[in-house]
Amino acid sequence: xxxxxxxxxxxxxxxxxxxxxxxxxxxxxxxxxxxxxxxxxxxxxxxxxxxxxxxxxxxxxxxxxxxxxxxxxxxxxxxxxxxxxxxxxxxxxxxxxxxxxxxxxxxxxxxxxxxxxxxxxxxxxxxxxxxxxxxxxxxxxxxxxxxxxxxxxxxxxxxxxxxxxxxxxxxxxxxxxxxxxxxxxxxxxxxxxxxxxxxxxxxxxxxxxxxxxxxxxxxxxxxxxxxxxxxxxxxxxxxx
Numbered sequence: 001x002x003x004x005x006x007x008x009x010x011x012x013x014x015x016x017x018x019x020x021x022x023x024x025x026x027x028x029x030x031x032x033x034x035x036x037x038x039x040x041x042x043x044x045x046x047x048x049x050x051x052x053x054x055x056x057x058x059x060x061x062x063x064x065x066x067x068x069x070x071x072x073x074x075x076x077x078x079x080x081x082x083x084x085x086x087x088x089x090x091x092x093x094x095x096x097x098x099x100x101x102x103x104x105x106x107x108x109x110x111x112x113x114x115x116x117x118x119x120x121x122x123x124x125x126x127x128x129x130x131x132x133x134x135x136x137x138x139x140x141x142x143x144x145x146x147x148x149x150x151x152x153x154x155x156x157x158x159x160x161x162x163x164x165x166x167x168x169x170x171x172x173x174x175x176x177x178x179x180x181x182x183x184x185x186x187x188x189x190x191x192x193x194x195x196x197x198x199x200x201x202x203x204x205x206x207x208x209x210x211x212x213x214x215x216x217x218x219x220x221x222x223x224x225x226x227x228x229x230x231x232x233x234x235x236x237x238x239x240x
């Protein structure tokens with residue numbers, strides 16, 4: 001009996017698997033960037049946001065790399081410009097070398113040992129002082145996402161909710177805000193003066209994050225911290 005076509009599984013995506021050649025090319029791309037630049041930084045990041053990180057890429061690459069994503073695979077700039085590699089820690093470890101016997105250049109294996117978690121690699125010809133001053137000043141406030149830990153307690157006052165039209169009452173209620181219409185204005189139920197949205201040290205829910213966005217309260221900070229620096233000329237490694 002012929003097999004029913006209804007039983008066939010159809011792939012809903014055409015995304016190609018990463019081949020050995022693809023991985024090899026990525027490793028070579030990293031090593032070309034190492035050869036073309038004077039120094040390499042290992043950095044960690046908090047509250048990653050693609051729109052803010054794109055600005056960091058542009059700072060070290062120039063306007064020719066204006067791409068609205070964080071992928072370094074689509075980065076086709078020349079090897080003489082700075083490069084940032086992010087999100088492929090195992091391949092980066094292979095590119096740098098995991099030990100003295102297979103490291104690509106002197107002491108690069110020391111960076112490979114601490115290359116884990118939310119980290120990335122920057123290869124650049126910019127001076128060490130310029131790079132370190134740039135990241136020391138980099139801190140961009142943004143809205144927190146669900147699952148993040150609230151850095152402080154946030155409360156809304158009755159004045160903040162009263163400025164909204166009564167048509168917002170149902171939407172506010174769905175988010176958990178205890179509001180009602182009183183004398184033609186949006187008010188807290190029971191005449192309370194304020195209502196606590198989130199408490200410091202507690203995990204934020206989806207509803208809490210939506211409330212914070214609606215009232216313009218930013219609790220997250222996009223920030224990049226330098227972990228260590230490698231100098232190609234001396235092969236030296238400095239930790240921060």
